[in-house]
Amino acid sequence: MSEFDIxxxxxxxxxxxxxxxxxxxxxxxxxxxxxFLTFYSxxxxxxxxxxxxxxxxxxxxxxxxxxxxxxKVKDLEKRYGEDNLRALLAHEKLTFARYDEKxxxxxxxxxxxxIENILDSNKIGLVAKExxxxxxxxxxxxxxxxxxxxxxxxxxxxxxGKLFYNMNSMEVDLKDGDSKEAMEYxxxxxxxxxxxxxxxxxxxxxxxxxxxxxxxxxxxxxLRQLARxxxxxxxxxxxxxxxxxxxxxxxxxxxxxxxKGLSDLYSSPDFSEKYIYFPLHVPLDFQxxxxxxxxxxxxxxxxxxxxxxxxxxxxxxKEHPASIxxxxxxAMRTLLKENKNVRLINPGENSYDLIKNSQYVLTINSKxxxxxxxxxxxxxxxxxxxxxxxxxxxxxxDIKELNNILNNxxxxxxxxxxxxxxxxxxxxxxxxxxxxxxxxxxxxxxxLKEKIKKG
Numbered sequence: 001m002s003e004f005d006i007x008x009x010x011x012x013x014x015x016x017x018x019x020x021x022x023x024x025x026x027x028x029x030x031x032x033x034x035x036f037l038t039f040y041s042x043x044x045x046x047x048x049x050x051x052x053x054x055x056x057x058x059x060x061x062x063x064x065x066x067x068x069x070x071x072k073v074k075d076l077e078k079r080y081g082e083d084n085l086r087a088l089l090a091h092e093k094l095t096f097a098r099y100d101e102k103x104x105x106x107x108x109x110x111x112x113x114x115i116e117n118i119l120d121s122n123k124i125g126l127v128a129k130e131x132x133x134x135x136x137x138x139x140x141x142x143x144x145x146x147x148x149x150x151x152x153x154x155x156x157x158x159x160x161g162k163l164f165y166n167m168n169s170m171e172v173d174l175k176d177g178d179s180k181e182a183m184e185y186x187x188x189x190x191x192x193x194x195x196x197x198x199x200x201x202x203x204x205x206x207x208x209x210x211x212x213x214x215x216x217x218x219x220x221x222x223l224r225q226l227a228r229x230x231x232x233x234x235x236x237x238x239x240x241x242x243x244x245x246x247x248x249x250x251x252x253x254x255x256x257x258x259x260k261g262l263s264d265l266y267s268s269p270d271f272s273e274k275y276i277y278f279p280l281h282v283p284l285d286f287q288x289x290x291x292x293x294x295x296x297x298x299x300x301x302x303x304x305x306x307x308x309x310x311x312x313x314x315x316x317x318k319e320h321p322a323s324i325x326x327x328x329x330x331a332m333r334t335l336l337k338e339n340k341n342v343r344l345i346n347p348g349e350n351s352y353d354l355i356k357n358s359q360y361v362l363t364i365n366s367k368x369x370x371x372x373x374x375x376x377x378x379x380x381x382x383x384x385x386x387x388x389x390x391x392x393x394x395x396x397x398d399i400k401e402l403n404n405i406l407n408n409x410x411x412x413x414x415x416x417x418x419x420x421x422x423x424x425x426x427x428x429x430x431x432x433x434x435x436x437x438x439x440x441x442x443x444x445x446x447x448l449k450e451k452i453k454k455g
Contacts, residue, residue, distance in 0.1 A: 001121060001122060001123055002035075002053070002121075002122045002123070003033065003122070003123040003124075004033045004034060004035040004053070004122060004123070004124050004125065005026070005032040005033050005034060005125045005126065005452055006023070006026070006032065006033075006034045006035070006124075006125060006126050006127075006128055006448070006452065007034075007035050007036070007037055007055075007118075007122075007124045007126070007127045007128070008022075008023065008034060008035070008036050008037070008128050008129075009036075009037045009038075009039065009127060009128065009129040009136070009137065009140055010036065010038055010039065010040055010043070011039040011040055011129075011130075011132065011134070011136060011137070011240075011241050011242070012040055012240070012241075012242060013040060013042065013043055014434045015040070015130065015434070016036075016038070016040060016043040016046065016047065017043075017434075017436065018433065018434045018435075018436060019034075019036070019128070020046075020047065020050055020052070021436055021441045022034075022441060022444055022445045022448065023036075023050075023052055024050065025441050025442065025445040026445050026448070026449060027051075029445075030449060032449070032452075034052055035052060035053040035054070035055065035122070035124075036052055036053065036054050036055065037055045037057065037115070037118060037127075037140070038054055038055065038056050038057065038058070039057055039058070039136045039240065039241045040058075040240045040241065041056055041058040041059055041238045041239050041240060042232045042236070042238040042240065044056045044059065055118050057111065057114055057115075057136075058238075058239035058240070060114065061110055061111075061114055064110055064113040064114040064117065065106075065110055066106060066109035066110045066112075066113055067106060067109075068102045068103075068105050068106045068109070072105075072109055073085055073105055073109075076108070076109065076112060079112075079142075079146065080142045080146075085105070085108070086101070087290075087293065088108065088135065088138050088139075089101065089104045089105070089108070089135065090133075090289045090290070090293055090296075091132075091133030091134055091284070091286060091289040091290055092104060092133075092134045092135050094284050094289060094296075095134075095244075095284050095289075096244040096247055097244065097247045098244070104135070107135055108135050108139060111135060111136060111139045111140075112139050112143065115139055115140055115143045116143055119143055119144070119147050119149060120147075124149055125150065125452050126149075126150045126151070126152060126448075126451060126452045127140065127144050127149060127150070127151045127152070128151075128152050128154070128448065129141075129151075129152070129153060129154070130153065130154045130155075130433060131153040131154060131155045131166065131170065131286065132286060133286040133289050133290035134241060136241055137153075138290075141153070141170070144168075145168065150167065150168060150451070150452075151167075151168055152165050152166060152167055152168075152448070152451055153165075153166040153169075153170060154166075154433055155172065156432075156433070157424065157427075157428035158367075158370050158374075158387075158424050158428075159189060159424065159425070159428065160189075161430060161431070161432055162428040162429060162430055162431070162432075163428055163429050163431045163432065163433065163444075163447075164386075164427060164428050164429075165428075165429060165447060165448070165451055167451060170290070170291075171384075171386070172386035172427065173427065174386060174389050174420075174423040174424065174427045175423060175426050175427045176422075176423060176426070177422055177423070177425065177426030178422055182422050182425045182426065183418070183422070185425060186418065186421045186422065186425060190374060190416070190421075193371075193374055194375075197350055197352035197353070198350075198352070226245070226249070229242075229243070229245050230245065233245065254325070255323070255324070255325035255326055256325060257325075258325040258326070258327070258328070258329050259324055259325030261329040262319075262325065262327070262329055262332060262344070265329075265332055265333060265336060265344050266344055266345065266346040266347075267343040267344060267345055267346065268345070268346060268349070269316060269343070269345055269349060269353070269354060269357070271353070271357040273314050274312055274313050274314065274359055275313060275314035275315065275316045275343070275357075275358055275359065276305075276309070276313065276314075276315060276316070276358055276359055276360045276361070276362050276380075276402075276406070277316045277317070277318075277354045277355060277358040277360075277361050277362070277368075278302065278305065278315060278316070278317045278361075278362045278363070279317070279318055279320065279351065279361075279363060279366045279368035280298055280317055280318065280319050280320050280323075280327070281298060281320055281364060281365070281366055282320045282322055282323040282326065283298070283323060283326045283327065285320075287364065287365040287366070287383070287385075288364065288365075291365055291383060291384070292364050292365060292382070292383040292384070295364050295382060295383070298327075298364075299327065299328075299331045299332065299335050301382075302315065302317055302335055302339075302342060303335055303338065303339055304399050305362065305399055305402065306335075306339035306341055306342050307339070308399050308400060308402045308403050309341055309402065309403070309406065310403055310406050310407050313341065313359070313406055314341050314342070314343055315339075315341055315342045315343070316343050316345050316354060316358070317342065317343070317344060317345065318344070318345040318346075318347055318349065318351065318354065319344075319347045320366075321347060324347045332344060351368055351371065352371075352375075355368065355371060355372045355375055355377055356375060356377075358377065359406070359411055360377070360378050360379070360380050360405075360406070360411055361377055361378070361379045361380070362379075362380045362381075362382070362396075362402075363379060363380070363381055363382065363383070363385070364381075364382045364383040365383040365384070365385040366385075369381060369385060369387050369393065370385070370386075370387045372392075373387050373390045373392045373393060373417060373420065374416075374421075375414075376392065376414040376415050376416045376417075377392065377411075378392055378393075378394070378411040378412060379392055379393040379394070380393075380394055380396050380402070380405070381393050381394065381395050381396060382396050382399075386424075387420070389420060389423060390417045390420035391417050391419075391420070392415065392417050392420070429443065429444075429447035430443045430447075431443045431444035431447055432444075
């Protein structure tokens with residue numbers, strides 16, 4: 001049985017490169033042994049050349065092939081304590097437009113068998129992975145839970161350049177803390193936010209935060225990625241998880257044309273109106289497909305909310321900046337036609353001002369909810385995000401509650417919850433995913449080592 005301090009589980013090239021830098025840092029400074037469970041075979045040889053053990057699921061899965069049967073699915077449901085394993089298929093099914101459940105279940109069963117074998121045959125201190133909702137990370141996480149192996153999910157935090165390290169959970173665990181240094185940092189951060197009117201966009205996602213123009217659709221970065229994927233899939237015969245090339249091209253092309261149609265439906269905000277602001281999620285966001293699947297149809301949710309608003313209130317909504325054009329034109333047009341109190345705000349409008357002038361912000365799990373807390377705004381929450389721990393956020397269990405709240409309560413806006421900000425400060429680390437600068441690699445690695453030590 002081999003022993004490894006860390007098992008990294010990359011699912012794409014940028015993850016391989018980043019985790020390799022982290023593994024090299026930990027090996028050089030602390031003589032720690034890292035290994036890689038890869039879901040991206042094009043980089044397997046690179047990892048081996050750097051002197052690390054590779055468990056390549058795409059190279060070895062054929063020896064662990066499992067075929068579908070209802071009983072096998074029921075056995076796996078029992079193993080994971082799930083009432084219905086379809087919930088674990090949703091993100092992959094919708095993202096890649098792969099609706100053959102038999103095939104998806106076979107993939108899950110095969111991955112479970114392979115991962116179980118790896119975890120049983122090796123002694124592993126910690127499994128490390130970016131938070132995600134595809135079959136690969138969900139099966140790995142569930143297997144670690146069953147076997148008592150520490151597992152960490154990385155998730156961008158509220159503050160710029162900081163990460164949550166979610167230990168043995170898919171949720172953020174906020175910790176109490178207090179210090180003069182923390183308060184000084186928080187005050188500086190809030191001052192910067194109020195001066196600049198912008199929030200953190202993780203470096204790894206910045207290319208997504210462009211309008212759905214021809215520049216976003218056709219650029220050197222996208223063309224290089226497309227060529228690389230075609231080369232690896234069809235010429236080198238290398239497997240990866242993100243291999244639905246045609247579906248990806250179709251989706252972003254559709255977004256480009258939808259954006260042109262939706263432009264006729266956009267409104268400018270009228271800050272003299274009373275309104276609540278509901279920021280739309282990315283349509284197939286992990287926050288919806290895994291964390292809150294009951295709200296996956298956000299257009300229908302908007303229609304329900306609109307019908308609950310008192311007379312005199314408007315419902316402002318805006319597309320997520322990473323998915324402009326992500327919503328069907330006819331669905332949006334019908335929503336606006338049937339609900340005259342709904343405004344689809346131009347995506348170029350700054351969310352800062354929409355939050356500031358709203359009566360309330362209504363969210364599922366959107367980061368805009370955390371931004372609203374930073375403004376001292378009252379937030380009504382349908383999901384279960386970490387900012388529910390703020391006294392400025394209130395859980396809404398039934399949309400029908402909205403009418404009573406808006407008719408009978410006065411929002412206590414502008415109150416800042418410094419206790420919450422301190423909890424976030426003491427629960428995250430100075431690091432960013434996929435930033436390969438030496439200082440970031442150091443910070444990320446040291447935080448990861450701390451998690452292994454505590455484990």
